[in-house]
Amino acid sequence: MQHLIIAVGRWKSGPEKALYEHYRARIQPALELREVEEKKRLQGPELKRREGELLLAAIPDGAQVIALDGSGKTLASRDIAKAIGRWRDDGIRQTALLIGGADGHDVAVLKRADLKLSLGPQTWPHLMVRAMLAEQLYRAQSILAGHPYHRE
Numbered sequence: 001m002q003h004l005i006i007a008v009g010r011w012k013s014g015p016e017k018a019l020y021e022h023y024r025a026r027i028q029p030a031l032e033l034r035e036v037e038e039k040k041r042l043q044g045p046e047l048k049r050r051e052g053e054l055l056l057a058a059i060p061d062g063a064q065v066i067a068l069d070g071s072g073k074t075l076a077s078r079d080i081a082k083a084i085g086r087w088r089d090d091g092i093r094q095t096a097l098l099i100g101g102a103d104g105h106d107v108a109v110l111k112r113a114d115l116k117l118s119l120g121p122q123t124w125p126h127l128m129v130r131a132m133l134a135e136q137l138y139r140a141q142s143i144l145a146g147h148p149y150h151r152e
Contacts (some may be wrong), residue, residue: 001029001087001088001092001093001095002029002031002032002062002093002094002095003031003032003034003054003094003095003097003137004031004032004034004078004095004096004097004100005025005031005032005034005095005096005097005130005133005134006033006034006035006036006055006058006059006096006097006098006099006128007033007034007035007036007038007098007099007129007130008035008036008037008054008055008087008099008100008101008126009035009086009101009126009127010035010037011035011098011127012127015118016125016127016128016130016131017127017131019131019134019135020130020131020134021027022134023131023133023134023137023138025143026138026141027090027134027137027138028093028141031134031137033130034058035130036051036054036055036057036058036082037054038050038051038054044103047099047101047103048100048101048103048104048105048106049106049108051100051101051106052100052106052108052109053098053106053108055098055105055109056108056109058096058113059096059098059112060093060094060096061124062092062093063092063094063095063096063098064087064092064094064095064114064115065095065096065098065112065113065115066095066096066097066098066113066114066115066116066117066123067098067100067105067109067110067112067113067115067116067117068097068098068099068100068118068119068129068133069100069104069105069110069113069115069116069117069118070104070118070121070123071116071118072115072116072117072118073115073117073118074117074118074119074120077136077139077140077143080117080136080139081139081140081141081144082136083115084140084144085144086146097117097133098113099126099129099130099133101126103151104146119132
């Protein structure tokens with residue numbers, strides 16, 4: 001199954017990017033990252049709406065859409081792996097994991113999401129979330145393959 005992270009904003013060099021690349025290199029087929037960014041100087045609800053439009057436009061046809069959102073479900077790693085395995089077995093070829101901007105997702109993005117996923121009650125830097133997602137996708141791949149990376 002192909003995984004795609006679609007994120008608002010652009011990478012900067014640093015340890016978060018190195019950690020992301022560490023896990024990205026382990027995932028097969030390769031994990032893809034698409035970054036979207038509004039160039040106009042918008043603010044508040046107008047910026048949030050526009051970021052939502054950019055995220056939605058970047059979703060490939062037929063992808064299972066997972067929006068990262070603080071009000072979403074918190075799932076254990078095994079449950080994430082089970083969901084991915086179920087989608088794969090149902091013939092879904094790609095997931096699109098959406099990371100919103102600083103003010104979160106527009107309501108249109110949350111309505112489009114097949115799953116709203118929370119990484120817990122803490123607030124994480126969005127660049128760190130990319131690395132955390134890459135690690136969880138690698139962990140899910142390992143669980144599904146019976147690889148010993150995941151220990152309980």
